[in-house]
Amino acid sequence: MASSPLKVWWHELNTWEPEQARHFYRVTLGWDFEPTTLPDGTRYWLAHKDGRAVGGIFQLTEPDFEGIPSHWMTYLAVEDIVDAQSRAELAGGEIIRPAFRLPGVGRLSVVGDTAGAIIGLIEPEEPRPPVH
Template sequence: MTRDVEGAKAFYGAALGWTFAPMPMPDGTYWLVMAGGEAPVAGLFDIHMMDDTQMQPHWMSYIAVDDVDARLEAAVGAGGSILRPPFDVEGVGRIATVRDPEGAVTGWMTPVEPS
């Protein structure tokens, strides 16, 4: 997540040889990151897509789960909180953002089955 998408693309492209493919979203462009092939290895987007101008630029890890909706109920029951409710990304999966009781933030995703 960055405030300067073009600057981040320039840096990681030059430093790591990454290339980028746009994936239009309702609230902006999500950039798929490729490292030496056609399969995406990461994603890049403008922090403003999260509606959070106070957030600092950072990388976020995602955890694959069997049923994101059920796991979110368990997370809240265990003292966590939901920062971004579940949403679907066509061809990718169902995603939510979770904060654990100590404040660590991760994305949780139920990936779509490969076709």
């Protein structure tokens, strides 16, 4: 078990309306967006402030995300995602999305706590400073 606190690694807006979201965060926070495509062909926008990555926007699509409202997801860095999932279940939580590899990023998972709140976990491929 790691002795240091988990680091916030990434903030991601999962939304049905990425154009409206980009406009909102551009005006509200001064973010710029760089469009990209994930390895599976999914559209994604990297958010930058003053040239520094601050998060991203993921477009929700049907049927995979049917019924899920737009929401922010925070990813916490873990050293071993399989171990973190096991500990989440041992603590009474559940694995919402089992670990999967996103090339160039790392292994990601989504777990739920005993009250139903969800959090993203990431075992990063490469070390980099966490977002603040």
